[in-house]
Amino acid sequence: MTTRAVHTSETTYAAQPSAPGPGTARRVLGAVAVAATVPYLGLKAAWLAGSHIGIPADSVLLKSGPFLVVANSVTLAMDATVILLVLALTRPWGLRIPAWLLTVPVFTATGLLTPILTAFPAQILVKAMGMGVDETVRAAQEPFLDPWVFTVVYTGFTIQGLALAGLFVPYARERWGRCWQGVLGARLPSPTGVVAGAAAAVGAAVGAMHLYWAFGGTAWLSARQAALYSAETGVVSAAHGTCALLAGAGALLLARGGARRVRWPLALGWIGSAAALSWGLWMLTGALGPNLGHDEQTSTVIVLTYAGQMITGLLSVGVLTRFVTSRLAAGGGEVQETGGRRSGSV
Numbered sequence: 001m002t003t004r005a006v007h008t009s010e011t012t013y014a015a016q017p018s019a020p021g022p023g024t025a026r027r028v029l030g031a032v033a034v035a036a037t038v039p040y041l042g043l044k045a046a047w048l049a050g051s052h053i054g055i056p057a058d059s060v061l062l063k064s065g066p067f068l069v070v071a072n073s074v075t076l077a078m079d080a081t082v083i084l085l086v087l088a089l090t091r092p093w094g095l096r097i098p099a100w101l102l103t104v105p106v107f108t109a110t111g112l113l114t115p116i117l118t119a120f121p122a123q124i125l126v127k128a129m130g131m132g133v134d135e136t137v138r139a140a141q142e143p144f145l146d147p148w149v150f151t152v153v154y155t156g157f158t159i160q161g162l163a164l165a166g167l168f169v170p171y172a173r174e175r176w177g178r179c180w181q182g183v184l185g186a187r188l189p190s191p192t193g194v195v196a197g198a199a200a201a202v203g204a205a206v207g208a209m210h211l212y213w214a215f216g217g218t219a220w221l222s223a224r225q226a227a228l229y230s231a232e233t234g235v236v237s238a239a240h241g242t243c244a245l246l247a248g249a250g251a252l253l254l255a256r257g258g259a260r261r262v263r264w265p266l267a268l269g270w271i272g273s274a275a276a277l278s279w280g281l282w283m284l285t286g287a288l289g290p291n292l293g294h295d296e297q298t299s300t301v302i303v304l305t306y307a308g309q310m311i312t313g314l315l316s317v318g319v320l321t322r323f324v325t326s327r328l329a330a331g332g333g334e335v336q337e338t339g340g341r342r343s344g345s346v
Helices: 002-013 024-048 066-090 092-096 099-128 135-140 147-180 190-214 223-227 231-256 263-288 300-329
Strands: 183-185 258-261 334-338 341-345
Touching (some): 099 147, 190 300, 231 263, 258 263
16 A cells, blocks of 8 residues: 555656657748738837838828727737747647637637638639729729738738648647547537527528628618729628628537537537627727718618627527537547646546
């Protein structure tokens, strides 16, 4: 009995080997993601310092006063978070971060970057096919930013999104891999099914509205908004509409359960709900916030669409959270690192 106790003590406190560092591919992706933040952070820092680089002399941004300072400060902090995420996803101590502290910023980044990853390349393709903004539409636009700013910023966002996805997938596989192994399994309790049904219904309405505007519909748009329509703005609306539909579909699939492989419904729920919630909140805030020089009011239908987009995301997040917690409770433990050794824990 004494010998066994001594042996246990020696095993517990013996020096453990250090955890392996990230592989070459992950180090490269991390460096690429950090480098991709430099143009945006540089522009934001310059604007906060009083520079007008990339801002035309008659831009409405120069009339926004304190709002622009606050917006630039918030967005600079948001993009700087990418650097922290890279460290968390590539260093051994990242496996010990509380799940919520990591998943919240990753979820937000997924939501904000997904429509950019789809719409920005589509806009480039549209322009290459000669269907870009024509001169009439361009003349109707109020000066905002120099064209090169959009190219530099959205190229950086695209690279950030791809690099972060390449880092997060292996991290999540290592820490929560059992959550997306196998099939969906049993149907979730009926209250969750009701929430999933509501997410699908609201998401379908929001998706239909965005797709209507994407293909040139002008109902509930102001005269100025209708005049600014082009194939380039259309692909943005299509991206938002598609994400809302995916959020609802993912919620339904997760709630229904069954023999379907779990990884795809889980991916749909994660990506769709993140995009719907993040952009719905962002655009609703913009619609209800200060008017940047536009002598018009945002229509009630547009405000409701953005609110519905946010609600779709929230409902889908509820279903997603219920599914993951039930999976973990059933034995799909997360992998945590302790002193170079990994152990499963719920």
